[in-house]
Amino acid sequence: MVQEASIDSADDSAANSTLTASQRTALATFRAVTSIASDADALPHLTATNWNLERAVDHFLEPAASSPSTPNDNGAPAPPPPTTTAVANPNPRPFPRWLLALTSPLRFVWSLFSGLTSALIRLFGTGPNRAIEAAPGATPSARFASFFDARYGTSHPPFYLGPYFSALAAAQSNLQFLLVYVHSESHRLTPRFSREVLCAPSLVTAAEPMVFWAASVSQRDGAAVQRALRAPALPFLAIVAPPSSRVSPDADLALANYGTVLAVRAGFPALNGGGDGAAAWVDRVLARHGGILVAARQQRDERESARLLREQQDMEYAAALEEDREKERKAQEEQDRVEGERERLRGLEVRRERKREALGEEPEKGPGVASVVMRLPDGSRVGRRFEKANAMEVVFDWAEVNRVDIEKASLVTTYPRRSLRYPEDADMTVEQAGLFPSAMLLLEERSDE
Structure with a gap:
């Protein structure tokens, strides 16, 4: 460098x-x-x-000075202009001194007048640049749109009221081309181009499938776009395809990808045919390059279909996994329940055996002995004698030895009717429970009431 x-x-x-x-x-x-x-x-x-x-x-x-790589109206690269070489005369003929002396006052007056005029324009804001910046709007694009509407009318393609890269990102997101207009209020062709081309109903209709962005060369975005898209002349109209990579709305103007220029209309040829000519140009470009959008839409649809399929498969897999987990949980619960029941029954058998041994020998008949008969759930009966002073816990142990689950069943006397429960009534005596001198016990399922 x-x-x-x-x-x-x-x-x-x-x-x-x-x-x-x-x-x-x-x-x-x-x-x-x-x-x-x-x-x-x-x-x-x-x-x-x-x-x-x-x-x-x-x-x-002039359009002839355009870059050889700039596309022409039909969207194809323009042929290079004929090469002409213009070199300054190494020995230019000097002006006669008497002529310079004669024109010096005129040149001084003209320079003074030009300087004063420029200073007044900058001071009082009477130029087009100041008029654009003075227009209402929160952003430069909105101010340019207000200025253009006030000067040329509102019958034009709707402006995108944001920076260039926001418009490019919107076109990329919606799979559209970007129609770009670079404006110069001081250019002699601008008023005619604005009224006859941009405000033509035919161009408004033709531009509907695209995002339309415009700015003045006096604005930072407009000047940057004019340089980046290599506008050969003004007024400048271009159709731009967004880049394949994601566009950031906050991209650096000096480093970002401005997209691919598909076709341009610039300078005096941009007026050819008026709005109908511009509309026909738009239709030709869309017909020629529309396959880009078709392929992009197809790729997006394929990606969306693949995404939806993955989501559906993930949901189905998650549901099947949850169903399997639920089955495993229930199976584990059932297994734990069965195992717990087995442990309980084994413990019950051990406890019954111990209680059978603890009961000892049945007392002989006598004045202090009660005779108790118990009807079992299968209809059979068992009987035993107890000392009237024995605690009811001994009777409950005897019932449990005969496979009665005393934690779930009550011992009920027939007359007078009385329900005896374990362990609530375990401490009272046989006589206090009303089983002396004899009693018939029935089994009744306990309730929590």
Whole structure:
């Protein structure tokens, strides 16, 4: 980069060494207006127009000066323009001194008038740039839209009221092309182009499938887009395909991908056919490049179908997994229940055996002995004698030895009817329970009431 800058500087010095003071002034003004990088690039335009500054600017903006890589109206790359070489005369004929002296007052007055006019425009805001910035709107795009509507009417494709990269991101998200318009209020073709082309109903209809974004070259976005899309002349209309990678609305203007220019209409040829010509141009470009959007929609539909299929498969898998877990849980619960019941029964058998041994020998009949008969659930009867002073816990143990679950069943006397429960009634005596001298016990399922 340092070497290239040195070469440009050397070329500029060589080009300026043979120029007169007025030519150097014209050269500096021309570079300021056109933003040309070097004197060597600017000189051909000035020499081709015999150093007429206004004609040189028009020569620079003519469509023939467009880049060879810029697409033409039909969307195909334009053929390169014929190469012409214009070199400054190394020994230009100086103006006669008497003529310079004679025109000096006129040139001074003209320079003074131009400077004052420019200063007044900048001071009081009477120029088009100030008019755009003074228009209502929260963003530069909104202010330009308000300015354009006030000056040319509202019968045009609807403006996207946001930065360029937001419009590009919207076009990418909606799988649309972006229609770009770069405006210059000071250009002589702008009023005619705005009214006859942009506000034509046929173009409004043709532009419906696209996102429409516009800005002035006096605005930062507009100037950046003019440079990035290499607008060969003004007014400038282009159809842009968004890049395949995701577009960030906050992208850096100097580094971001502005998209692919499919076709342009610029300068005086942009007026050919008016709105109908522009609409036909849009239709041709969409017909030629619409396959890009069709392929993109197909890819998006395929991705969406694949996503939905994955989601459905994931849901089905999750449901099947949950069902299997529920089955496993229930099976484990049943297994635990059965195992617990087995453990309980084994423990019950051990306890019954111990209680059978603890009962000891049945007492003989006597005055202090009670005779108790118990009817079992299968209809059979068992009987035993107990000391009337024995605690009812002994009777409950005897019932449990005979396979009565005393935790779930009550012992009920027939007359008078009385329900005896374990362990609530385990401490009372046989006599207190009403089983002396004899009693019939029935089994009744316990309730929690």
